[in-house]
Amino acid sequence: xxxxHNIIIxxxxxxxxxxxxxxPGTEYVSSYIESRGGVLPSTMFVGLQxxxxxxxxxxxxLEDIDEAEFVEREQGMHFNxxxxxxILNDHGGFLPVEMEAVPEGTxxxxxxVLVQLINTDxxxxxxxxxxxxxxLRAVWYxxxxxxxxxxxxxxxxxxxxxxxxxxxxxxxxLHDYGARGVSSQQSAALGGLAHLVNFAQSxxxxxxxxxxxxxxxxxxxxxxxxxxxxxxxxxxRENETAALSNMLxxxxxxxxxxxxxxxxxxxxxxxNIVGKELKExxxxxxxxxxxxxxxxxxxxxxSDTTEWLMDxxxxxxxSKGYKVLPPxxxxxxxxxxxxPVLPKIFIELERRxxxxxxxxxxxxxxxxxxxxxxxxNFGQKASAVCVNGEWRDIYKSPTxxxxxxxxxxxxxxxxxxxxxxxxxxxxxxxxENVLVPVxxxxxxxxxxxxxxxxxxxxxxxxESYYLxxxxxxxEARNGSAG
Numbered sequence: 001x002x003x004x005h006n007i008i009i010x011x012x013x014x015x016x017x018x019x020x021x022x023x024p025g026t027e028y029v030s031s032y033i034e035s036r037g038g039v040l041p042s043t044m045f046v047g048l049q050x051x052x053x054x055x056x057x058x059x060x061x062l063e064d065i066d067e068a069e070f071v072e073r074e075q076g077m078h079f080n081x082x083x084x085x086x087i088l089n090d091h092g093g094f095l096p097v098e099m100e101a102v103p104e105g106t107x108x109x110x111x112x113v114l115v116q117l118i119n120t121d122x123x124x125x126x127x128x129x130x131x132x133x134x135x136l137r138a139v140w141y142x143x144x145x146x147x148x149x150x151x152x153x154x155x156x157x158x159x160x161x162x163x164x165x166x167x168x169x170x171x172x173x174l175h176d177y178g179a180r181g182v183s184s185q186q187s188a189a190l191g192g193l194a195h196l197v198n199f200a201q202s203x204x205x206x207x208x209x210x211x212x213x214x215x216x217x218x219x220x221x222x223x224x225x226x227x228x229x230x231x232x233x234x235x236x237r238e239n240e241t242a243a244l245s246n247m248l249x250x251x252x253x254x255x256x257x258x259x260x261x262x263x264x265x266x267x268x269x270x271x272n273i274v275g276k277e278l279k280e281x282x283x284x285x286x287x288x289x290x291x292x293x294x295x296x297x298x299x300x301x302x303s304d305t306t307e308w309l310m311d312x313x314x315x316x317x318x319s320k321g322y323k324v325l326p327p328x329x330x331x332x333x334x335x336x337x338x339x340p341v342l343p344k345i346f347i348e349l350e351r352r353x354x355x356x357x358x359x360x361x362x363x364x365x366x367x368x369x370x371x372x373x374x375x376x377n378f379g380q381k382a383s384a385v386c387v388n389g390e391w392r393d394i395y396k397s398p399t400x401x402x403x404x405x406x407x408x409x410x411x412x413x414x415x416x417x418x419x420x421x422x423x424x425x426x427x428x429x430x431x432e433n434v435l436v437p438v439x440x441x442x443x444x445x446x447x448x449x450x451x452x453x454x455x456x457x458x459x460x461x462x463e464s465y466y467l468x469x470x471x472x473x474x475e476a477r478n479g480s481a482g
Contacts, residue, residue, distance in 0.1 A: 008068035011133040017078045019126035025388035027122035035110035036403050038376035042465040044150040045102045046194045047142025050214040052439050059093025094442025096121040100435040105453030108420040113411045132380045140378035144371050146194035153198045154466040159346040159356035163322040174361050175201035181365030191368035196220050197453045217450035224256030232263045241273050255287025262294045275312030290332035298336035303348045305331045306358045322355035331359040338366030347476040381406040
């Protein structure tokens with residue numbers, strides 16, 4: 001992944017004039033990152049280690065300084081070459097900054113400190129806030145995507161627990177199809193790895209590679225032979241049966257074949273081609289055949305397809321009273337699935353008496369692209385400064401924007417009785433602070449393994465973290481029961 005690595009110009013232009021705006025005698029600046037609250041009830045923190053390893057463990061060079069000076073002066077922006085020569089000569093080109101953070105994979109409510117950083121050399125007090133642009137981007141994006149993925153998992157889990165005898169399929173229920181729907185390869189990498197903390201299904205290769213490169217991930221994802229309309233269209237409409245049959249032949253040894261059935265007439269294809277002409281071949285296929293509706297109303301077509309397949313191939317009724325397709329056959333719904341619509345799909349499946357496990361889902365842009373920094377109002381703010389040896393708590397409190405009131409002082413994160421709370425740093429013993437030192441002066445202090453991220457994300461968390469998201473499902477059940 002060939003990203004631009006000159007951190008001196010991976011910023012907003014105006015960052016270069018900020019060093020001179022602090023009071024004389026400023027020695028240290030402490031800042032923090034948080035989600036100030038938004039549309040999600042909780043956040044799953046992920047992505048910082050990838051940023052540290054990709055950017056902060058690479059020293060700046062004289063060539064970087066020359067490039068930055070040329071670019072900034074051309075823009076008419078002030079540029080202090082001595083600041084950067086000092087970092088090059090005094091610190092070998094590494095930013096003199098220390099950073100501590102929540103262990104990655106942790107799920108916690110918004111409005112809590114996630115990252116805290118401070119300069120380690122009083123000569124470079126301005127370094128704390130200088131690279132805010134890239135650091136905040138590196139935190140808000142994967143954390144937001146990871147949170148969407150985690151909350152989607154709670155929706156699926158809730159329906160599985162109510163309708164299925166196979167809760168173990170949970171990590172295989174939501175597939176990442178988002179690589180083509182994002183704005184960059186970097187987004188695919190960071191969003192893709194964030195999703196893999198929650199689910200073991202992806203076709204977003206940059207995300208799989210990023211999980212391996214930055215978090216030592218092993219066998220982190222599964223995929224299998226899928227189809228696209230170009231290949232099926234090439235056979236011609238009159239040969240649609242032959243096109244589907246060919247795929248079953250070609251990938252029998254793989255044990256998976258996902259058949260697009262909406263190339264022309266989805267209902268006809270499911271009822272007559274899949275359910276009649278290819279029925280015996282599908283029943284004898286050595287593995288799983290997925291039936292892919294790729295258009296139409298996602299809520300209705302998922303349940304309709306499930307019902308048509310049950311009419312043709314039969315079903316069993318599990319111990320919870322819900323119908324389940326034969327184990328060799330599933331619906332694979334990857335079109336139009338997004339976070340808001342996901343509960344509606346399960347509400348309709350349950351209404352018709354179908355178990356949640358009858359379908360597997362995929363999200364594309366609805367997983368990796370439909371969100372922005374203000375989805376959860378992420379911000380990085382300075383909260384304390386040391387001037388002439390004296391520490392001061394600082395904060396902003398703009399009128400008319402209560403959510404923008406920032407935190408004061410050096411911070412810690414406390415965990416007690418299942419609750420996370422941001423508190424003053426000196427109010428608790430250091431060993432009770434959940435924040436962990438992760439970076440100092442170009443060195444990675446703590447390396448998280450991907451298995452650790454997964455383990456944290458799968459801990460038992462308070463129902464309040466996701467209740468608002470699963471409530472529509474539960475209310476629909478209660479209404480049906482009534």
